[in-house]
Amino acid sequence: MNYTYYIADAFTKKAFNGAQVAVFPEAEGLNAQQMTLVARELNLSETVFLSKIGKSGNRFQMKLFSPLGEVDFASQAIISAAFALAANGRLKLNNTHTPVVFQLNSGDVEANVSSTDGKPDFVQFTRTVSPVVDYFAPSEAELASFLGIDAAYIDNKKYATRLVSCGVPYLIVPTFYYETLREAKFDFAAWSQSIAPQTAAQEFLLVSPKTPAQNTDFAVRLLGPNIGAHEDPPVGSAIPALAAYLCSFDHLQKGTYTFAVERGDEAKRRSVLNLEMDHKGEDTLTLRVGGEAVKVSEGTMFIPEA
Numbered sequence: 001m002n003y004t005y006y007i008a009d010a011f012t013k014k015a016f017n018g019a020q021v022a023v024f025p026e027a028e029g030l031n032a033q034q035m036t037l038v039a040r041e042l043n044l045s046e047t048v049f050l051s052k053i054g055k056s057g058n059r060f061q062m063k064l065f066s067p068l069g070e071v072d073f074a075s076q077a078i079i080s081a082a083f084a085l086a087a088n089g090r091l092k093l094n095n096t097h098t099p100v101v102f103q104l105n106s107g108d109v110e111a112n113v114s115s116t117d118g119k120p121d122f123v124q125f126t127r128t129v130s131p132v133v134d135y136f137a138p139s140e141a142e143l144a145s146f147l148g149i150d151a152a153y154i155d156n157k158k159y160a161t162r163l164v165s166c167g168v169p170y171l172i173v174p175t176f177y178y179e180t181l182r183e184a185k186f187d188f189a190a191w192s193q194s195i196a197p198q199t200a201a202q203e204f205l206l207v208s209p210k211t212p213a214q215n216t217d218f219a220v221r222l223l224g225p226n227i228g229a230h231e232d233p234p235v236g237s238a239i240p241a242l243a244a245y246l247c248s249f250d251h252l253q254k255g256t257y258t259f260a261v262e263r264g265d266e267a268k269r270r271s272v273l274n275l276e277m278d279h280k281g282e283d284t285l286t287l288r289v290g291g292e293a294v295k296v297s298e299g300t301m302f303i304p305e306a
Contacts, residue, residue, distance in 0.1 A: 002300050003027065006084040007044070010076035011236070011263075011271035011291040018271045018293070019076035019234035022047040023084035027063070032070065033306045039065035041301075045234050046077045050085065050102075058091055058100040062109075072106040072167065075125075075236025075273065075289050082113050082123040083293040093118050106167060124274070124290030131244030131285055134163040134199075142194040143173055147204065147223060148185035153177055158209075162248060163201050166240035166285075171201040174208070178219050181206045182265065186223040202226060205238050207245075216262040216272060218242075232268040235261075236289075243277045243287045254279050 005024045012018030022042045024030070027049035030038075039047040049063040064070065064077050082100055085091035091100055093115040102109045102125075111125035137143070143161060144151035154161070159174035175181050184206055191197065203224040211219040220242065222233050235242075242261065246252055256278050264270040274290040 001029070001305075002302050003030070004088070004298070004300055006087060006295055007297040008080040008083050008293045008295050009269075010079040010234075010293045011273050012269075013292045013294060015294045015296050017264075017269050019046075019080075019236060019269070020044045021076050021080035023080050024049045025084050025088040025090050027051050030303065031306065032063070034303055035063055035065050036069065037306065038301065038303060040067045043067050046071070046074050048077050048081050048084075050081060050090075052090065053103060058098070060085070060100070060102055062102040062104050064104065070105070071237075073104060073237060074234070075239050075291075076234050077236070078102060078109055078111055078125045078289075079123045079291045079293050082111050083120050083295065086113060086115070086120040087295055087298075093120065120293075122290055122292055124288050126286065126288050127240060128284050128286045129166040129240045129244065130283060131241070131247075132165045133244060133248045135160075136199070137161040137163060137171060138194050138196045138199075142190075142196065146187045146191035146194055146196065147173065147206070148187055149175065149180050149183070153180040158251070159207075159249065162245060163199055164241040164245045164248070165200065166244055168237060168241070169200040170203055170205045170238050170241045171196070171199060172205045172207060172241065172245045175206055176208070176210070178208045178210045178212060181208045181219055181221050184221065184223060185229060186225070186227065188225055191225060203238070205235070205242065207242065211262055213262060215260055217259040218261045220261055220263055232264050234271070235263045236273065239273060239275060239289055240285075240287060243275060244285055247277065247279045247285060252279060254281050
């Protein structure tokens with residue numbers, strides 16, 4: 001059977017930047033095996049399959065797959081899915097702000113699509129998480145050895161390395177300089193000889209409060225044993241952990257904060273994620289993530305029964 005799909009670049013308004021996501025807006029009838037095969041065939045960071053729930057209302061089941069299998073959540077998937085539904089016509093943009101709900105394995109995600117003249121401009125979704133923050137981390141010398149950076153450039157003044165999980169654990173490593181983050185290179189041999197493999201985190205989020213752009217507050221980059229040496233993968237899945245990480249420091253007073261977070265650079269698909277979070281000092285954390293997207297392709301795939 002033939003299925004229409006779109007490829008969107010999320011967290012950017014410029015084609016061939018941001019995070020590449022494939023979206024099948026009418027995936028009714030596809031099973032998990034078929035979805036797995038399709039995700040492997042397209043070989044993008046995420047492939048999204050949407051099925052309408054009910055005859056009325058803007059509610060969709062979302063199944064999300066990487067080439068390695070099903071995943072529970074990714075911010076770029078939410079943004080791309082909303083834009084694709086608007087492009088497909090399954091989501092009618094009748095108002096300035098159109099609500100849509102996605103039912104994921106990790107729970108329901110409520111999103112709002114801002115539009116002008118019937119075309120989507122911006123998508124923002126809300127998520128409440130229950131973070132777990134662990135202060136145990138490898139030494140700065142160990143971190144420097146397997147991240148390929150100078151230990152003196154790891155920020156231990158305003159911030160500190162912490163393990164944070166909002167479902168998926170990340171070891172978050174702050175750096176003083178943007179250049180340190182961009183020049184880091186993961187060393188598998190050094191990592192395997194450190195205490196890092198004993199922690200729950202298999203991915204490391206480098207964070208710098210200094211960025212080359214005037215309109216962003218933080219630059220981030222993911223590294224890890226399962227990430228290619230020359231890859232700069234999307235960071236949407238790590239944004240809840242980043243928000244919880246920032247809230248774990250006493251110098252961040254309670255309140256609502258808005259940050260612009262950039263990933264990549266002009267040579268490696270730069271993204272800008274808009275993060276808004278309500279820091280109340282409670283066990284749960286409510287955050288809102290927003291961004292733009294660009295449709296770069298549209299096609300049809302014949303998917304045999306499986």
